[in-house]
Amino acid sequence: MTGYALPIKRLIRELGRLPGIGEKTAARLANHILRLSEEDAVRMAESIVDVKRKIRLCRVCFNLAESERCEICLDHSRDRQMICVVEEPDSLIAIEDSGSFRGTYHVLHGVLAPLDGIGPEHLRLKSFWRPTPACRGNPRPC
Amino acid sequence: MTGYALPIKRLIRELGRLPGIGEKTAARLANHILRLSEEDAVRMAESIVDVKRKIRLCRVCFNLAESERCEICLDHSRDRQMICVVEEPDSLIAIEDSGSFRGTYHVLHGVLAPLDGIGPEHLRLKSFWRPTPACRGNPRPC
Numbered sequence: 001m002t003g004y005a006l007p008i009k010r011l012i013r014e015l016g017r018l019p020g021i022g023e024k025t026a027a028r029l030a031n032h033i034l035r036l037s038e039e040d041a042v043r044m045a046e047s048i049v050d051v052k053r054k055i056r057l058c059r060v061c062f063n064l065a066e067s068e069r070c071e072i073c074l075d076h077s078r079d080r081q082m083i084c085v086v087e088e089p090d091s092l093i094a095i096e097d098s099g100s101f102r103g104t105y106h107v108l109h110g111v112l113a114p115l116d117g118i119g120p121e122h123l124r125l126k127s128f129w130r131p132t133p134a135c136r137g138n139p140r141p142c
Numbered sequence: 143m144t145g146y147a148l149p150i151k152r153l154i155r156e157l158g159r160l161p162g163i164g165e166k167t168a169a170r171l172a173n174h175i176l177r178l179s180e181e182d183a184v185r186m187a188e189s190i191v192d193v194k195r196k197i198r199l200c201r202v203c204f205n206l207a208e209s210e211r212c213e214i215c216l217d218h219s220r221d222r223q224m225i226c227v228v229e230e231p232d233s234l235i236a237i238e239d240s241g242s243f244r245g246t247y248h249v250l251h252g253v254l255a256p257l258d259g260i261g262p263e264h265l266r267l268k269s270f271w272r273p274t275p276a277c278r279g280n281p282r283p284c
Contacts, residue, residue, distance in 0.1 A: 003238035005208040007196045011189040017182075018171050029160050031232060034193055034206065040159075041194040045187035047153040051176055052183040054149045064176065066147040090173060096145035 008034070062107040062124045064089045072096075072104060079103045085128070087111050150176070204249040204266045206231045214238075214246060221245045227270070229253050 004012065008030055015026035033041055057063070058070035065071070072078060072092075082103025086092050092105050108123045146154065150172055157168035175183060199205070200212035207213070214220060214234075224245025228234050234247050250265045 003205075003214060003235045005197055005206055005212065007189070007192040007208060008206060011193050014186040014189045017186075019174050020167070020170070025162070027232075027235070028162070030193065032161050033190055034197060036194065038194045041190050044156040044159075045190040047149070047156045048175055048183050048187040048190075050149040051153050051172065052178070052180045055147055055176060063145070064147055064150060066149060070147065072145060090169075093145045093169070 057107075057124075061105045062109060062127075063092055063105060077102070083128075199249075199266075203247045204251060204269075205234055205247060219244070225270075 004027075011030045011033065012023065012026045015021055015029050016023050018026075021029070033044070036044070054066055055064050056066075056068075058065040058073055059068050060073040061070060063070040063072060065073075067074075079102050082101075083106050084092075084095060084101060084103055085106045085108060086095070087108055087110065089107055092107060095101050095105075106124070106128050108125065110118060110123050112118060112120065112123070146169075153172045153175065154165065154168045157163055157171050158165050160168075163171070175186070178186070196208055197206050198208075198210075200207040200215055201210050202215040203212060205212040205214060207215075209216075221244050224243075225248050226234075226237060226243060226245055227248045227250060228237070229250055229252065231249055234249060237243050237247075248266070248270050250267065252260060252265050254260060254262065254265070
């Protein structure tokens, strides 16, 4: 990274930490960011900090959410008797993109991997099975 | 982008504006950013704002710089009698990476393109030719 001013070197290093972004791509992206207006650059920076500060896990299905419940769990038109159990939030998004599922989800945030020492206690499983008095017939709070 | 919480949608949209980053790649990067520590995310965001706020053009060669002069123009071991004229700062970096040039540079920030209405007046040319009393024999302030 010879010849780059320090703030550009820093930005290239930070972008280069993203998956699939090598030093050359990072330099190309940094050059693009340099040409953005300050307003656009600030908006991009804020969006990075925002996801860290505002996103939490939905307390019902453990999908990523901005409030206590995710948009899907808040959607009353969803069929709560159908629960699709997925490994990660990405899988949920892929199914949602297909537009063919109108039930709800449960995100495990991992899979059983006994050889790697990952047992049921490491997954978001307990809450899936815990029935609540308010929701007979539905294993989760609704 | 069905199923994503708003801050994630915003981040995917912002990342998707970068060159060569489609929506799928942006979603992958956003998922990675979600898994960073808050400290790492803040550092990445700061590095984006920093390049916009701290980087200016070197007043001698118009390379990108953190202060009035870039690192190359400040380096007294450089041969100031040799000036390599380049189109953009990227070209300068490519030559610097080769390690084979010990002169200085002049960055035009463009090329003549009469058909697109880009004439000499649109490039950083004037200052290249203006001799200063302090530097006889060298077309630029030194």
